[in-house]
Amino acid sequence: MGSRASTLLRDEEIEEIKKETGFSHSQITRLYSRFTSLDKGENGTLCREDFQRIPELAINPLGDRIINTFFPEGEDQVNFRGFMRTLAHFRPIDDPEKNKDPNVSEPLNSRNNKLLFAFRLYDLDKDDKISRDELLQVLRMMVGVNISDDQLGSIADRTIQEADQDGDSSISFTEFIKVLEKVDVEQKMSIRFLH
Amino acid sequence: MEDFGNIVCSAFIVWLTLVVGLIVLPAMFGISLGITEVYMKVLVKTLEWATLRIQRGSKEQQKPTTLVSNGIILRDDGSMEKEITDLRKGRSKPQINGEFELSDIFYFSKKGFESIVEDEVTHRFTSEELVSWNLLTRSNNNFQYISLRISIIWVLGVCIRYCILLPLRVTLATIGLSWLVIGASLVGLLPNSRVKNWLSELVHLMCYRICARGLSATICYHNKENRPMKGGICVANHTSPIDIVILANDGCYAMVGQVHGGLLGIIQRAIVKACPHVWFERSEMKDRSLVTKRLRNHVADKTKLPILIFPEGTCVNNTSVMMFKKGSFEIGGTIYPVAIKYDPRFGDAFWNSAKYNMVSYLIRMMTSWAIVCDVWYLPSMIRQEEESAVQFANRVKAAIARQGGLVDLSWDGGLKRAKVKDTYKEEQQKSYSKMIVGDDSS
Secondary structure, three states: OOOHHHHHOOHHHHHHHHHHHOOOHHHHHHHHHHHHHHOOOOOOOEOHHHHHOOHHHHOOOOHHHHHHOOOOOOOOOEOHHHHHHHHHHHOOOOOOOOOOOOOOOOOOOOHHHHHHHHHHHHOOOOOOEEOHHHHHHHHHHHHOOOOOHHHHHHHHHHHHHHHOOOOOOOEEHHHHHHHOOOOOHHHHOOOEEOO | OHHHHHHHHHHHHHHHHHHHHHHHHHHHOOOOOOHHHHHHHHHHHHHHHHHHHHHHHHHHHOOOOOOOOOOOEEOOOOOHHHHHHHHHOOOOOOOOOOOOOOOHHHHHHHHHHHHHHOOOOHHHHOOOOOOOOOOOHHHOOOOOOOOHHHHHHHHHHHHHHHHHHHHHHHHHHHHHHHHHHHHHHHHHOOOOOHHHHHHHHHHHHHHHHHHHHOOOEEEEEEOHHHOOOOOOEEEEOOOOOHHHHHHHOOOOOEEEEEOOOHHHHHHHHHHHHHOOOEEEOHHHHOOHHHHHHHHHHHHHOOOOOOEEEOOOOOOOOOOEEOOOOHHHHOOOOOEEEEEEEEOOOOOOOOOOOOOOOHHHHHHHHHOOOOEEEEEEEOOOEOOOOOOOHHHHHHHHHHHHHHHHOOEEOOOOHHHHOOOOOHHHHHHHHHHHHHHHHOOOOO
C-alpha cells in the first residue's frame, strides 16, 4: 500500500536534486507528480511530444524553443533530473545571505544564469553570439506572418545597433547583460512556487 | 456432487429472492427501505475516522504533508500588453509605442515554463486528486502506509466491495437492463396512445432506478421546479456515461446518439420502440445540417420528450466545464441547463476512455463505495436575438459552472485526443506584432 510516487523517487535522489537545484522537498515531490503525469509513455523520460501535448505551451509562439532547452545536444529524451535542472532556472532568486558557502558553484537560478538562459533562447547555433539572422528567426517565431521581412529586418538591425558595442554586428553575452541591466530579471524570469 | 449442486442452486434462489424483494421492487416504485441510508452513514463515519488517522499518522512520521492545494504555482493574470510593458519599464530610453526589446522574450519564456509546471487543461483528463485517501487502492497516489488499523479496514473494504457489493450490483444491473429491453419491447407492441406514453415512461423510470441502486447511487436533486419540459433541450456537463442514469432517475428524456452494435445496440433498438429517441447512423453524423434538422423536428413536436445533450462532446473529470460545442445551441427551442457534481470521496465517476474501456469502467464503478452526486436544475434559457450560438453556449456554460462549483474553461474537450489548433498561436502572434510595430499598421 505504498505510494507510487515515492517508491520511484528515493530519498537520496530527492536530496541530490535539492542540493543541485535548491527546490524544497515538497516542491520536488509535487514536480515529480507533474513529471509522471506528462510522461505518457511511462518510461521515466519525457520526449518532445509529451511537452507539445500541453495546449498552453503548444500555442506559445516560442513553444518549440522552450521545449528545446530541455533537450541537450542531440538527445530526444529528458529524465527527471534534467527536467528539474532546467526548471531550476526559474526558481526565485535566493536571499544572498543564505548561500555563503564558497565551495558551492553559482546556483542555477542566479541573475546571471537566468540571463544566460534567455540569451541561449536567442542564440540558435550556440556560438555565444546572437547574429542578425538568429534574431530575425526568433522574431519571426514571435510575430508569425503579421510583419513583412523588410520591417522585421529593420527592427533586428535597430536592436543590434543599440546593443552592439564592439562593432561585430552581433550581440555577445556581455552586451546582452548590459542592455538588460535595468530589467527586473529576478521577478520576470521567476515562477512563484507555493510552499 | 448433486447435493452440493442443489444446495448452491437453492442458496442462489434465496439470495435472488432477497435481492428482488428488498431492492428491486422498492426501487421500481420509488420507495426506499432505508438500507442505502444506513450504509452511507456507516461509510461516512469510517472515512472520517480514516482521514483523522491518516492526518495523525503523517504528523507522527514527520513527513511533510504533500498538500493538494489549489496549485503548484501562483500565476500572474496580466494581459500580454501589460506584462511586456512592465518588462520594458527598466529601459532608460523613453517608451515609443511600437518597438522591440530583447527583454520581450522573458514574457514568453516565463509563460511557457509556467504552463510546463502547471496548466489548466491536461489534468482535466485524468481523475481528480483527493485531499485525503478514501481507502480505495485506485486513488492511492501519494498516501503512504500509516497504521495497522487502516490497513485492516482497507482489506475489509476490499472484501466487502469485491465479494459482496460487486455481485449484488452486477445482478441488479442485469435485472435492470433486461427489464428495460423486455418492458420497452412489450410497450412497443401497443398502438400509439397516451397510455403507451405513460407506460413507456414508467418502464424507463423503473429500469433506471434499478440501475441506480445497482451503483449505490445517492442523488440529490435541487430546484426540481426547473425540470426540463417536453419540447425542450436538456443540456448538462459530461463526466461519464452514468450521467444518463443519474438524470433519467428523475425524469424521462429522449436520447441522442450514434447507433452502436452489440449490447448497447440491442438496448437502443428496444427503447426506441417505446418512445421516440434520436439515433443516427455513423454516416449521418457527419452531415451537420441533417443532424440539426432531425433534432429541430423532434423539438418542434411538443408531445415528444426533452432531448438530452452533452455539448462538451466528451467526458471530463468533473472539476471543470470545457467548451460547449455550438451545434446544440443552433437548434432553437428552450434550453434547460443542468449541473451535475459528483462527490469524489465515494467513488471516481470519471470515465478516462483512453485508459479504460467500457467494461473495466463499469467494474470500477461497481466496486467503488458509492456514487454520490448533486444535480441542480437551472432556470431555462433562450437564445437572445443579438446573441450568436457561440455566445449563447458560453452563457449557458458559465451558468452551469457557477452552480456546480466547477472551473469555466474555454478549451475544447477534444484536446483529450487532438492537437490544439494553430489559430490560438496565430492570435498571440498577432497581438505581439501590434505591440512592436505600433497601431499604424493593421
